[in-house]
Amino acid sequence: MNYKHNIDSEISISYIVTNKKLTTIAALGVIIGIAIFVFMNSMMKGFDRTSTDSLFKTVSHIRLFKDDETSIPLVKNETNDTENIIINPKIVPDNNVLINPEALIKLLQSQDNVTVVSPQTNVNVFYNNGKSQISGLASGVDIVEADRMFNIKSYVVEGNANDLKHVQNGILLGVGIADKMNVRTGDNISITSSKNVLKIMKVVGLFRTNNSVVDKSKSFINSSFAQQLLQKNSSYITEINVNIKDYDNALIYAEQFSKLTGYKAEDWKTANETLMAAANMRKIIITVISFSILLVAGFGIYNILNMTVSQKINDIAILKAMGFRGGDVIRIFVQQALIIGFFGIVLGLTLATILVNVLSHVYVGGDIGFFPIAFEPMQYLRGFIFGFIITFLAGYIPARKAANVDPVSIFRK
Amino acid sequence: MTNRQIVLQTKNVGKYFYDPEKFRVLNNISIEAYKGEFLTLVGKSGSGKSTLLYLLSTMDRDYDGEIWIDDKKVTGLTQNALAEIRNEKIGFVFQFHYLLPEFSCLKNVMIPALRLGQYSRQEIEERAYKKLEILGLQDQALKPASKLSGGQQQRVAIARALINDPKIIMGDEPTGNLDSKNTQIVFDIFKQLTSEFGQTIIAVTHDNDFAKASDRTIVMQDGEILDATL
Numbered sequence: 001m002n003y004k005h006n007i008d009s010e011i012s013i014s015y016i017v018t019n020k021k022l023t024t025i026a027a028l029g030v031i032i033g034i035a036i037f038v039f040m041n042s043m044m045k046g047f048d049r050t051s052t053d054s055l056f057k058t059v060s061h062i063r064l065f066k067d068d069e070t071s072i073p074l075v076k077n078e079t080n081d082t083e084n085i086i087i088n089p090k091i092v093p094d095n096n097v098l099i100n101p102e103a104l105i106k107l108l109q110s111q112d113n114v115t116v117v118s119p120q121t122n123v124n125v126f127y128n129n130g131k132s133q134i135s136g137l138a139s140g141v142d143i144v145e146a147d148r149m150f151n152i153k154s155y156v157v158e159g160n161a162n163d164l165k166h167v168q169n170g171i172l173l174g175v176g177i178a179d180k181m182n183v184r185t186g187d188n189i190s191i192t193s194s195k196n197v198l199k200i201m202k203v204v205g206l207f208r209t210n211n212s213v214v215d216k217s218k219s220f221i222n223s224s225f226a227q228q229l230l231q232k233n234s235s236y237i238t239e240i241n242v243n244i245k246d247y248d249n250a251l252i253y254a255e256q257f258s259k260l261t262g263y264k265a266e267d268w269k270t271a272n273e274t275l276m277a278a279a280n281m282r283k284i285i286i287t288v289i290s291f292s293i294l295l296v297a298g299f300g301i302y303n304i305l306n307m308t309v310s311q312k313i314n315d316i317a318i319l320k321a322m323g324f325r326g327g328d329v330i331r332i333f334v335q336q337a338l339i340i341g342f343f344g345i346v347l348g349l350t351l352a353t354i355l356v357n358v359l360s361h362v363y364v365g366g367d368i369g370f371f372p373i374a375f376e377p378m379q380y381l382r383g384f385i386f387g388f389i390i391t392f393l394a395g396y397i398p399a400r401k402a403a404n405v406d407p408v409s410i411f412r413k
Numbered sequence: 414m415t416n417r418q419i420v421l422q423t424k425n426v427g428k429y430f431y432d433p434e435k436f437r438v439l440n441n442i443s444i445e446a447y448k449g450e451f452l453t454l455v456g457k458s459g460s461g462k463s464t465l466l467y468l469l470s471t472m473d474r475d476y477d478g479e480i481w482i483d484d485k486k487v488t489g490l491t492q493n494a495l496a497e498i499r500n501e502k503i504g505f506v507f508q509f510h511y512l513l514p515e516f517s518c519l520k521n522v523m524i525p526a527l528r529l530g531q532y533s534r535q536e537i538e539e540r541a542y543k544k545l546e547i548l549g550l551q552d553q554a555l556k557p558a559s560k561l562s563g564g565q566q567q568r569v570a571i572a573r574a575l576i577n578d579p580k581i582i583m584g585d586e587p588t589g590n591l592d593s594k595n596t597q598i599v600f601d602i603f604k605q606l607t608s609e610f611g612q613t614i615i616a617v618t619h620d621n622d623f624a625k626a627s628d629r630t631i632v633m634q635d636g637e638i639l640d641a642t643l
Contacts, residue, residue: 011513
């Protein structure tokens with residue numbers, strides 16, 4: 001008959017219990033390391049979410065449009081007896097209209113994972129009120145679809161976005177324009193297009209995106225009016241905005257839509273490269289810092305374990321003499337590290353929860369309000385996993401040293 | 414003394430030390446130890462007696478020749494296989510007790526048996542109590558090992574060496590740190606173990622009286638056996 005007594009764990013637990021002070025210090029290191037790791041990463045996630053949320057107020061996940069075509073710059077001759085033809089590269093003059101937009105919209109709507117499809121006709125306009133004149137961009141949209149896509153209602157500060165549906169010549173103005181033009185909801189404003197068409201519009205509401213460039217130039221109008229401003233028919237659509245379920249996969253879908261429709265489909269990340277670069281930089285900084293802190297915590301455990309191994313070198317020698325294998329010795333010390341690590345991680349995650357909770361009640365002002373931080377299960381999981389990996393390594397290295405102790409050299413001292 | 418059972422045997426065992434320079438510390442050692450024998454190894458320091466004992470203990474694997482324990486060749490076995498053999502067949506007593514100070518005496522005695530896993534925890538505890546009783550320490554069983562006197566600690570260490578009923582008990586100066594009274598106690602225990610339980614004792618010692626009183630003494634000098642009296 002064979003029994004399996006867990007003598008290895010008994011020894012490692014006794015090392016922990018009899019060395020409370022050292023154990024506490026090691027655990028404290030892990031607690032702080034894990035807490036800061038999870039806290040910082042949650043902070044970054046919250047921040048990223050707010051900035052993408054505010055970006056998606058004006059940008060769709062994927063934008064489908066007709067790209068400018070450039071003439072072929074250089075025609076090489078196959079044979080050497082004639083000169084190369086050099087052409088000054090120019091944009092081939094053509095309009096940017098999407099052909100048969102209804103079919104395109106239907107096609108896009110039928111794709112998997114597509115949530116909203118909103119056709120748009122953008123018109124460069126001048127807003128006029130008396131003498132004052134501002135240039136800007138009027139987006140001709142179907143307000144219901146556009147609201148589903150950009151959540152327009154959430155940043156309408158005056159009036160009602162839905163009125164655009166009923167008021168044919170309605171316009172939803174950015175607050176910046178309204179301030180400069182001195183108009184309020186219910187007032188009239190005239191706009192002029194590049195085709196020199198002048199329309200009197202009725203302001204149905206004002207919106208504030210907190211992006212001052214947008215607030216000072218953008219407005220939403222009905223698409224039929226946009227087409228009139230451009231003197232085009234009702235199938236004149238310059239771009240189709242598409243939202244998908246998971247915006248992180250926008251690039252893949254953009255490529256797919258490009259192939260599907262033959263038009264250029266640009267994902268939001270490509271369209272906002274500077275913003276993405278900044279976000280990536282932020283991500284790298286936070287990752288480096290938070291991992292360094294975790295690593296320092298790992299060194300704490302490593303140090304303490306190393307000390308224990310030196311202190312217990314006699315124990316290790318006698319255990320080996322009594323028939324404990326190298327693997328048993330490794331188990332004793334790795335288990336010690338993992339137990340310390342486990343308590344450190346659990347308490348560290350608790351501390352992270354407290355920190356997140358405190359910060360989420362800190363008011364930062366602006367349109368952000370309270371600090372955008374939330375409990376991120378993924379970050380907790382990451383903290384848990386990396387915490388264990390680091391404590392394992394921090395325990396394994398001294399444990400291997402212990403396993404390689406030659407008992408004879410200890411007994412013969 | 415015919416038909417005695419050999420429990421340990423060396424065949425032409427030799428060993429080099431390499432530090433500070435290559436040096437033959439043991440040369441051509443061929444000895445046998447029998448069941449129930451109290452064998453002592455004596456010699457001046459540097460004679461190689463401790464070195465030989467650690468070769469026999471299987472902890473030192475760097476030698477030439479062969480060592481057989483309990484009819485099994487142990488030379489060339491892996492570390493883990495040797496650990497199993499030590500766990501099951503060999504008990505150790507050193508000059509220093511090497512008890513784990515965090516544990517009670519009882520627990521210290523139980524550790525090798527818990528590693529072996531031949532009995533249930535309860536059985537092991539009972540056996541450990543019995544071993545402590547043999548050594549007259551049943552009253553100290555639950556005290557932490559660090560709270561005992563030197564003589565008592567050494568006796569706990571002997572109890573620990575006995576817990577798995579090993580075939581061989583090896584001692585490196587087992588009485589080296591003890592006063593004459595405790596030395597006598599340890600000696601009597603060793604005698605009892607060989608005669609009553611048929612265990613073999615191989616002990617390195619400086620103590621001539623201790624050696625004289627044993628069954629057989631092997632005298633070593635300069636890495637060779639000088640005299641093996643019976």
